[in-house]
Amino acid sequence: MMNENFEQYVARYKQLIDETSVKEIEQLNIPDNLKASMIYSLQAGGKRIRPLLLFASYQAYEEDIDKVLLTAVALEMIHTYSLIHDDLPAMDDDDLRRGKPTNHKVYDEATAILAGDALLTYSFELITSDVHLSDREKVQTARLLSQASGPAGMVAGQLLDMAYEGENVDLQTLENIHELKTGQLLTFAIEIGAYLAGAPNEDLKQLKTFAYYLGLIFQVQDDILDVTGDPDQIGKPIGSDADNDKSTYPQLLGLDGAQKQKETYKQKAKKALAQTSVEQPFLSALTHYVTERNH
Amino acid sequence: MMNENFEQYVARYKQLIDETSVKEIEQLNIPDNLKASMIYSLQAGGKRIRPLLLFASYQAYEEDIDKVLLTAVALEMIHTYSLIHDDLPAMDDDDLRRGKPTNHKVYDEATAILAGDALLTYSFELITSDVHLSDREKVQTARLLSQASGPAGMVAGQLLDMAYEGENVDLQTLENIHELKTGQLLTFAIEIGAYLAGAPNEDLKQLKTFAYYLGLIFQVQDDILDVTGDPDQIGKPIGSDADNDKSTYPQLLGLDGAQKQKETYKQKAKKALAQTSVEQPFLSALTHYVTERNH
Numbered sequence: 001m002m003n004e005n006f007e008q009y010v011a012r013y014k015q016l017i018d019e020t021s022v023k024e025i026e027q028l029n030i031p032d033n034l035k036a037s038m039i040y041s042l043q044a045g046g047k048r049i050r051p052l053l054l055f056a057s058y059q060a061y062e063e064d065i066d067k068v069l070l071t072a073v074a075l076e077m078i079h080t081y082s083l084i085h086d087d088l089p090a091m092d093d094d095d096l097r098r099g100k101p102t103n104h105k106v107y108d109e110a111t112a113i114l115a116g117d118a119l120l121t122y123s124f125e126l127i128t129s130d131v132h133l134s135d136r137e138k139v140q141t142a143r144l145l146s147q148a149s150g151p152a153g154m155v156a157g158q159l160l161d162m163a164y165e166g167e168n169v170d171l172q173t174l175e176n177i178h179e180l181k182t183g184q185l186l187t188f189a190i191e192i193g194a195y196l197a198g199a200p201n202e203d204l205k206q207l208k209t210f211a212y213y214l215g216l217i218f219q220v221q222d223d224i225l226d227v228t229g230d231p232d233q234i235g236k237p238i239g240s241d242a243d244n245d246k247s248t249y250p251q252l253l254g255l256d257g258a259q260k261q262k263e264t265y266k267q268k269a270k271k272a273l274a275q276t277s278v279e280q281p282f283l284s285a286l287t288h289y290v291t292e293r294n295h
Numbered sequence: 296m297m298n299e300n301f302e303q304y305v306a307r308y309k310q311l312i313d314e315t316s317v318k319e320i321e322q323l324n325i326p327d328n329l330k331a332s333m334i335y336s337l338q339a340g341g342k343r344i345r346p347l348l349l350f351a352s353y354q355a356y357e358e359d360i361d362k363v364l365l366t367a368v369a370l371e372m373i374h375t376y377s378l379i380h381d382d383l384p385a386m387d388d389d390d391l392r393r394g395k396p397t398n399h400k401v402y403d404e405a406t407a408i409l410a411g412d413a414l415l416t417y418s419f420e421l422i423t424s425d426v427h428l429s430d431r432e433k434v435q436t437a438r439l440l441s442q443a444s445g446p447a448g449m450v451a452g453q454l455l456d457m458a459y460e461g462e463n464v465d466l467q468t469l470e471n472i473h474e475l476k477t478g479q480l481l482t483f484a485i486e487i488g489a490y491l492a493g494a495p496n497e498d499l500k501q502l503k504t505f506a507y508y509l510g511l512i513f514q515v516q517d518d519i520l521d522v523t524g525d526p527d528q529i530g531k532p533i534g535s536d537a538d539n540d541k542s543t544y545p546q547l548l549g550l551d552g553a554q555k556q557k558e559t560y561k562q563k564a565k566k567a568l569a570q571t572s573v574e575q576p577f578l579s580a581l582t583h584y585v586t587e588r589n590h
Contacts, residue, residue, distance in 0.1 A: 030446045031454050038446065085412060090404035109385035113408065114454050117380060117415065118446035124419050125445055128438035135430040142437055143423035150420055151325045151333065151413035159326050159409050 006285045010052060013065070017051045018043065021073045024126065030118075037107040037115035041080050045098045049218070049290065050075050050189040056282030057193030057207060067132045068196050071141055074123035075189060078149050081119035084112050086158055092244065096236055120149075133196070141192055148188040157181025166245035174247055175216060183215030190214075190283070203276040210283070213269035218290050220262040223248035225294065227255060233295040266291055301580045305347060308360070312346045313338065316368045319421065325413075332402040332410035336375050340393045344513070344585065345370050345484040351577030352488030352502060362427045363491050366436055369418035370484055373444050376414035379407050381453055387539065391531055415444075428491070436487055443483040452476025461540040466556075469542055470511060478510030485509075485578070498571040505578070508564035513585050515557040518543035520589065522550060528590040561586055 021042045025035060051072035058068050065072075087094040087102040088109060094102050104112035127133070127142045147153055157180030164177065190211040194204055226241045227250050241248050249258035269287055273280050316337045320330060346367035353363050360367075382389040382397040383404065389397050399407035422428070422437045442448055452475030459472065485506040489499055521536045522545050536543050544553035564582055568575050 025446075028447055030451050031458070033458075034446060034451060034454050081412075085408055088405075088408065090408060110383075110457060111454070113380055113383065113385060114450050116412075117376075118450045120412065120415060121441050121445035121450065124437055125441035128434050128441065135434045139423050139430045139433045142419055146416050146420035146423065150416035151320075151329060152323055155409050155413045155416065156325050156329060159329050159406070162405060163326070163328075 006282075006289075009282070009285075010289070013052055013055050014048045016069070017048045017072060017076055020069060021076055024070075024073060025122075028122075033107065033111055034115060034118060037103060037111045038119055040106060041084050041103050041115065041119075042077070044080075044100055046076070046080070047293075047295075048076060049286075050079055050185055053186060053189040053211075053214075053283070053286060054193040056280075056286050057190045058197045059193075059282055060276070060278050060280045061194065061197035061199050068193060070126050070130045070132065071192060071196065072189075074126040075145065075185065075192075077119040077123040077126070078145065078154075079185060081116040081123075082149070082154055082158070084116040084119070088112060091158070091162065094236075099232075099236070137196060140195065144188055144192055148184040153180060153184040157184070161246070164247060167247070169247045169252070171252060174249070174252060177247075178216060178219040179212065182219055183212060186215045186218065187211035200277060203278070206272045206275045209272040210269050213265045213272065214287060214290060216265045217262055217269065217287070220249045220258055220265065221291060221293060223250055224255065224258055224262070226250075229294065262291065301577075301584075304577070304580075305584070308347055308350050309343045311364070312343045312367060312371055315364060316371055319365075319368060320417075323417075328402065328406055329410060329413060332398060332406045333414055335401060336379050336398050336410065336414075337372070339375075339395055341371070341375070342588075342590075343371060344581075345374055345480055348481060348484040348506075348509075348578070348581060349488040351575075351581050352485045353492045354488075354577055355571070355573050355575045356489065356492035356494050363488060365421050365425045365427065366487060366491065367484075369421040370440065370480065370487075372414040372418040372421070373440065373449075374480060376411040376418075377444070377449055377453070379411040379414070383407060386453070386457065389531075394527075394531070432491060435490065439483055439487055443479040448475060448479040449477075452479070456541070459542060462542070464542045464547070466547060469544070469547060472542075473511060473514040474507065477514055478507060481510045481513065482506035495572055498573070501567045501570045504567040505564050508560045508567065509582060509585060512557055512560045512564065512582070515544045515553055515560065516586060516588060518545055519550070519553055519557070521545075524589065557586065 022039055025038050025042065028035065054068060054072045054075060055065050058065060083097060084103045086092050087097055088104055095105055096102065103115060123145070124142055127145065128138050130138060133141065149155070157177055160177045161181050164173070187208055190207050191204055194207050223241065226238065226248065229238060231238050249261060253261055266287070273283060317334055320333050320337065323330065349363060349367045349370060350360050353360060378392060379398045381387050382392055383399055390400055391397065398410060418440070419437055422440065423433050425433060428436065444450070452472055455472045456476055459468070482503055485502050486499055489502050518536065521533065521543065524533060526533050544556060548556055568578060
């Protein structure tokens, strides 16, 4: 499955996101340290999973990703803002992210807060100024993105994730927290890619089910890597979830149980994907990539 | 000018904004403390200058403000988010705002950061879901709001305001900081009100000039009140700008000079307003209100 072509595909689009997101900030007429702080976190070596999922979903229906490039960049900016704010001393208080000092360690806390605010706000400017989209498409894109990342989405997830630190949660609560904190943006990526490609409504429904399980797979694998991973690969110390009193799948189900749960999610994701009206080669490959990744 | 009718007008629309903004958050299915924190700051007794300006600008052309109510609420949410973040310990480190404990003093810092993020994000959901606006109007509203409040607007203003603390700045730098930090959202209020009422382009241009000077009047008066005001009325101690090493008009020009500068701005604002195609009774009255306010 992970053949040369797929790896090239990932590398090519990852580079496109890296370059375009930085270029969009570079051209802004804004204070130097604000610009540097925004670019620092955009360049901090993310896996670009969300843009890749958006492209993959779009490309099941349409070939040329020009139309959705800036939407993917806006999505990555929202993800990046959330990481900057989550790492703040008042939040998860992390000094390292992907092996590099976090934004507020390089700049100061005030600049990090403002860089996050700026990336969040600018993502909506990117979408609403995007000449590749019709007004109707801009509205739908901005609306779904604000829902996925707002008080009933990602923000609620981060709040609940902190609120449940040190508490024993059941599987349903754990799934709910992750669905909000991570799943909603992954679902946005997949849904908006297909929507902007003109996919039929029935496909959008199946793709949202697929995205729900993919998000949970993503999180189980994160939790498993926190126990079994290589710290050089994942860019943070092993066992940091336990140190932060986070509830995890291995803690709740054991390592074997977590692996089995991942298989269950994977089967459900595959089933939903198989029920769309077209072949989904890139989403299938990305599911494998997310399931088996080592960082 | 400040007759009974105008005061009633202000009170009526202020109440409408108070009620609608809280109602919009009340109906969300979100964690309790996130909701409480968002509502706390929305209810903290703001003057609602921005929504009032939006209504006033709209009503020079159209009577019924139903169409722009949610846009005004979204704008007030953006303003409220900026106050919550500006008050944080890493930023201006304020314990009181309008005589009440700031958000992070009542809740915790993490919740305050997330409440700000949530208000910012939700404002774009409000606009893009607003059934009173066409797709084209939603796009224009969200685009102008993101520009006014983003990295080249309000966020840059807050960053520069902190960066210049303790430094002697000239009048041009002071105007530039205030134009970004406060002026851009005031301009958005006035421009979008007229735009959504279908005002002619030439009027939009004059109204933007008017808004620029009104923003500066607003700030001179803030600075003057910080020297001469009644602490019970303005909700913070007198002289707090000097304590925070902020550059102000009275410090730069003396108190008399600041008063004279306010008059200069007022004449320029009046001149621009007089050049629109219609009578602007509410904007004229609000200019007087902003110029002479004691809190």
